[in-house]
Amino acid sequence: xxxxxxxxxxxxxxxxxxxxxxxxxxxxxxxxxxxxxxxxxxxxxxxxxxxxxxxxxxxxxxxxxxxxxxxxxxxxxxxxxxxxxxxxxxxxxxxxxxxxxxxxxxxxxxxxxxxxxxxxxxxxxxxxxxxxxxxxxxxxxxxxxxxxxxxxxxxxxxxxxxxxxxxxxxxxxxxxxxxxxxxxxxxxxxxxxxxxxxxxxxxxxxxxxxxxxxxxxxxxxxxxxxxxxxxxxxxxxxxxxxxxxxxxxxxxxxxxxxxxxxxxxxxxxxxxxxxxxxxxxxxxxxxxxxxxxxxxxxxxxxxxxxxxxxxxxxxxxxxxxxxxxxxxxxxxxxxxxxxxxxxxxxxxxxxxxxxxxxxxxxxxxxxxxxxxxxxxxxxxxxxxxxxxxxxxxxxxxxxxxxxxxxxxxxxxxxxxxxxx
Amino acid sequence: xxxxxxxxxxxxxxxxxxxxxxxxxxxxxxxxxxxxxxxxxxxxxxxxxxxxxxxxxxxxxxxxxxxxxxxxxxxxxxxxxxxxxxxxxxxxxxxxxxxxxxxxxxxxxxxxxxxxxxxxxxxxxxxxxxxxxxxxxxxxxxxxxxxxxxxxxxxxxxxxxxxxxxxxxxxxxxxxxxxxxxxxxxxxxxxxxxxxxxxxxxxxxxxxxxxxxxxxxxxxxxxxxxxxxxxxxxxxxxxxxxxxxxxxxxxxxxxxxxxxxxxxxxxxxxxxxxxxxxxxxxxxxxxxxxxxxxxxxxxxxxxxxxxxxxxxxxxxxx
Numbered sequence: 208x209x210x211x212x213x214x215x216x217x218x219x220x221x222x223x224x225x226x227x228x229x230x231x232x233x234x235x236x237x238x239x240x241x242x243x244x245x246x247x248x249x250x251x252x253x254x255x256x257x258x259x260x261x262x263x264x265x266x267x268x269x270x271x272x273x274x275x276x277x278x279x280x281x282x283x284x285x286x287x288x289x290x291x292x293x294x295x296x297x298x299x300x301x302x303x304x305x306x307x308x309x310x311x312x313x314x315x316x317x318x319x320x321x322x323x324x325x326x327x328x329x330x331x332x333x334x335x336x337x338x339x340x341x342x343x344x345x346x347x348x349x350x351x352x353x354x355x356x357x358x359x360x361x362x363x364x365x366x367x368x369x370x371x372x373x374x375x376x377x378x379x380x381x382x383x384x385x386x387x388x389x390x391x392x393x394x395x396x397x398x399x400x401x402x403x404x405x406x407x408x409x410x411x412x413x414x415x416x417x418x419x420x421x422x423x424x425x426x427x428x429x430x431x432x433x434x435x436x437x438x439x440x441x442x443x444x445x446x447x448x449x450x451x452x453x454x455x456x457x458x459x460x461x462x463x464x465x466x467x468x469x470x471x472x473x474x475x476x477x478x479x480x481x482x483x484x485x486x487x488x489x490x491x492x493x494x495x496x497x498x499x500x501x502x503x504x505x506x507x508x509x510x511x512x513x514x515x516x517x518x519x520x521x522x523x524x525x526x527x528x529x530x531x532x533x534x535x536x537x538x539x540x541x542x543x544x545x546x547x548x549x550x551x552x553x554x555x556x557x558x559x560x561x562x563x564x565x566x567x568x569x570x571x572x573x574x575x576x577x578x579x580x581x582x583x584x585x586x587x588x589x590x591x592x593x594x595x596x597x598x599x600x601x602x603x604x605x606x607x608x609x610x611x612x613x614x615x616x617x618x619x620x621x622x623x624x625x626x627x
Numbered sequence: 628x629x630x631x632x633x634x635x636x637x638x639x640x641x642x643x644x645x646x647x648x649x650x651x652x653x654x655x656x657x658x659x660x661x662x663x664x665x666x667x668x669x670x671x672x673x674x675x676x677x678x679x680x681x682x683x684x685x686x687x688x689x690x691x692x693x694x695x696x697x698x699x700x701x702x703x704x705x706x707x708x709x710x711x712x713x714x715x716x717x718x719x720x721x722x723x724x725x726x727x728x729x730x731x732x733x734x735x736x737x738x739x740x741x742x743x744x745x746x747x748x749x750x751x752x753x754x755x756x757x758x759x760x761x762x763x764x765x766x767x768x769x770x771x772x773x774x775x776x777x778x779x780x781x782x783x784x785x786x787x788x789x790x791x792x793x794x795x796x797x798x799x800x801x802x803x804x805x806x807x808x809x810x811x812x813x814x815x816x817x818x819x820x821x822x823x824x825x826x827x828x829x830x831x832x833x834x835x836x837x838x839x840x841x842x843x844x845x846x847x848x849x850x851x852x853x854x855x856x857x858x859x860x861x862x863x864x865x866x867x868x869x870x871x872x873x874x875x876x877x878x879x880x881x882x883x884x885x886x887x888x889x890x891x892x893x894x895x896x897x898x899x900x901x902x903x904x905x906x907x908x909x910x911x912x913x914x915x916x917x918x919x920x921x922x923x924x925x926x927x928x929x930x931x932x933x934x935x936x937x938x939x940x941x942x943x944x945x
Contacts, residue, residue, distance in 0.1 A: 401831030407745040407766030407806055410830055477746025521724050523744035525765075 211242050215251035226580040229622035234574040258572040259291025259581035260559035264509035271300025276514035276601045279319035284534040284599040286626045289616040291324050291581040297331035298359040304331035304342040306350035313351050323621035332357040332371045348378045356383040363389045376432040383435045386419035396524045398486040402471040413441035420444045424451040433457035438511050440466050440485035442495030449504050459506045459566050464540040466496050479520045479527035481606045508558040510537045514602030532600045542614030580623035589615040636935040640752040640759040643768035644811040659931035676705035679937045683709040685741040696739050699929035731755045736937050758936040766801045773807035775928040779921050788815040796822045797856030797905050800829040804897045822846035826867040847884045854895040855906045881907040
């Protein structure tokens with residue numbers, strides 16, 4: 208069966224897209240080609256077509272913490288948020304440090320979302336994320352893991368980081384490293400700066416992230432092995448990345464929409480909904496990150512979707528866990544940056560689809576013949592307010608609750624199959 | 628009491644001094660001065676808050692603040708109840724939200740909370756309709772201490788705060804007393820200086836309206852008063868200090884420092900004092916040391932706070 212998306216907006220022009228057998232056949236200017244007989248036509252007038260996003264950093268909480276999220280609800284939020292693929296981190300209970308856990312995750316995804324979004328588990332770097340013994344990475348790769356990370360439990364030992372990178376390199380698995388010096392960050396609740404000083408809250412300095420990023424960069428250069436820096440939050444880390452890239456180091460990096468939109472002042476009033484790891488930093492950091500994603504110093508955007516139940520965020524900053532949900536809102540938030548002329552539509556394709564696909568070796572759609580027919584239609588004028596009635600994730604721990612967002616994913620196809 | 632009849636206390640809670648205007652502060656201190664007289668009577672009790680309930684919810688150890696609130700409440704004839712961490716449901720893992728809702732269900736008029744987490748008082752104030760008094764939250768704020776310090780200094784300085792300089796000495800980083808005093812005394816026009824080793828200074832202090840000086844002999848020069856802070860012994864264990872003897876050598880306020888200050892310099896300390904560590908033994912016993920005045924001021928100030936909160940929106944009548 209052939210599908211035709213007519214009159215869709217794509218990078219400022221109007222296009223028709225032909226899809227057959229799960230792949231793109233052509234994308235041509237509207238009216239340029241006659242429609243084949245018997246094809247299903249979708250009129251996308253007024254809507255923008257974008258490649259399905261790939262989120263290289265999510266926490267879906269299954270197995271073990273299904274009260275926060277499970278693979279079914281997480282993939283539902285992903286689908287409605289415009290994500291065709293998500294890479295789920297290993298800090299589940301038990302930790303994804305064995306093939307059995309990876310296979311369980313993949314089974315859950317296949318059962319609940321046979322048409323996608325696709326789930327790509329990330330292997331724990333070390334057993335139990337303890338930072339001591341390497342996890343069986345070959346077994347984990349064979350079971351379906353596409354990268355390695357100790358996310359949530361930053362690796363203190365440069366020696367362990369080195370061995371994970373080396374062992375992973377043989378398997379063509381890249382380390383996604385959560386960079387945070389554990390001593391400089393001991394007991395932290397937020398960014399260490401003017402706001403933490405006035406609130407009387409223990410902070411962590413931005414240099415704690417940059418110090419570990421620089422460690423990884425130096426190991427990467429020395430070993431000639433690529434490394435990926437997770438959720439960059441600090442301008443200083445951006446400077447390290449720029450220096451490394453200029454030297455030809457094979458380092459890639461990600462950041463999240465919230466670091467492009469918020470700063471430490473979101474914590475004022477002890478707002479636990481703004482507590483996240485790494486923490487929201489200063490406006491200068493935010494501006495540096497905006498430039499870095501624009502210039503490609505930071506390669507990709509991720510959500511770091513980290514659901515928590517409502518009661519867990521109801522308390523003091525000392526008690527509340529770190530993290531925001533993101534899958535439902537990330538594309539709308541990024542579209543907001545396009546509306547504000549900070550990014551472009553083409554930047555969105557690069558940051559959310561092409562570069563994550565390239566870095567982690569996942570299929571992605573550039574609307575060229577033969578590409579996977581993974582795309583969504585965005586209503587650029589739609590406005591909506593994140594809240595319990597509009598979010599698909601089980602949890603609603605986001606600082607963007609109640610914001611008026613512009614742009615919403617209206618329809619989504621994965622491998623040519625319409626999800627909604 | 629103030630003659631300003633237009634003035635109306637409008638605050639449901641007292642969470643930090645940053646919520647107060649100068650007029651609020653001076654009014655509160657006036658009310659406190661009027662209650663001070665009750666504390667000197669043979670029968671130290673008035674019926675002002677009869678039938679009002681004050682819960683003392685102290686999740687962190689405290690002797691003087693808790694006792695001070697208890698005495699303040701009782702002298703105004705309020706019923707005061709203490710709830711401590713030990714032996715309570717907090718030890719059984721109950722959340723602050725649930726403890727707060729449980730207390731509210733008993734219809735208190737005021738809850739005084741002392742809690743190790745910064746922001747805990749704000750959390751309860753947002754959650755509960757009754758009045759919340761912050762009796763100290765983490766490193767954040769201790770508004771009643773700042774107000775009683777302000778009361779003490781106002782008496783000492785005959786109401787003149789302008790052109791006065793106060794030195795706050797010690798562990799500023801972890802001190803709610805320092806933060807609240809900084810805000811309040813700055814608002815009243817006092818010039819502030821802070822002195823501590825850099826490991827005990829908070830992030831962003833360069834944005835505070837204070838002069839920072841790491842050398843005590845320099846910092847104390849020409850000040851009108853010195854506020855010593857208590858050094859928590861765990862700061863040394865956390866690696867912020869080499870050892871207590873070295874701390875004492877550099878930062879213990881002694882007679883030799885006072886000679887560099889203005890004549891008539893006064894010493895304050897929120898207590899409990901570590902004699903010989905942050906304040907020398909003879910200074911602690913010197914008439915210039917106002918620690919006991921602070922304790923007396925604490926009762927009067929807390930009476931004023933309970934009174935203003937309990938009678939708010941009531942034309943000032945209980």
